[in-house]
Amino acid sequence: MSTPDFIRDLRVSIGHQLLWLPGVSAVVLDDRRRVLLVRRADDGRWTLIGGIPEPGEQPAETAVREVEEETAVRCVAERVLMVDTQPPVRYPNGDQCQYLDINFLCRPVGGEARVNDEESTEVGWFALDELPPLSEQALARIGLATRDEPTWFAPPSPHPA
Template identity: 35%
Template sequence: MGLTWDESYLGRVRGSVGDTDTLLFVGARGVILDDQDRLLLIQRSDNHRWAIPAGAMELGESMEQCAIREVWEETGLRATSLTPFSFHTNRTYTNEYGHTYQQILMSFRIHTWEGELLRVTDESVDAGFFPLDALPGPKSAILDEVLTDLATFESTGQLILK
């Protein structure tokens, strides 16, 4: 549906600087809760963890456009109304390939969307809506933090900054 890793901006930068330097990873994630308060998760094709649709920005995109594109690429759903609720800039992580990134990520609550959910895409091996008290595993390490941030935002109206 989208670019391959090698074609993406981050893939091209990683390819030119090598594996050892820490890169800035600028991206977005989209949180969808349906009318039954079930969370949309994808099972990632790379590590098989259950995660919120997310990914890196491409040149020329806004963070909102990135969230819309990533949700579409990973689920087949097109976000039509979304609100930012958290902005994280303080996390550095090393992935399973030994690449280290400092993340700059905006999380969006997606209120409305269109399309039919695709359970399998180039980036996911499964997808579905799950009750918050029965999320599948293994799950992404940041999932609980994102849901806590969303709950805090919804109760305070304040953008979460970390």
């Protein structure tokens, strides 16, 4: 994911300090029950599509925009699959971020899957039983997309009495 300008501007003031940011990811599932994945240019891993909303942008709009920017596939967001806080990450340049991720199930409505920006080296549709190696997090999200269940979220921690 390339760094949005508004975050670059913030970094001028705060340096590498931890930033709490919204994040959006998408499980794009077609009518043949294949999932759209990208191979990241920075580390070579296959992953779901995601990104950071621009200021004022609705999360579903971000999911749709990111899918098209990265893969040239047009889609519609159909439902929220999961809302969760990701562990903090430290990037090679020292920047620290922690994301509140909203994950959407999306349905493709047009376009031909291809590498459409510098963030990935490959794009592909994968049958659910022929997925490349993926993180547990991506597999969990894909699993949620294949079931008709309520949105997943971590339950609140119990308060001490």
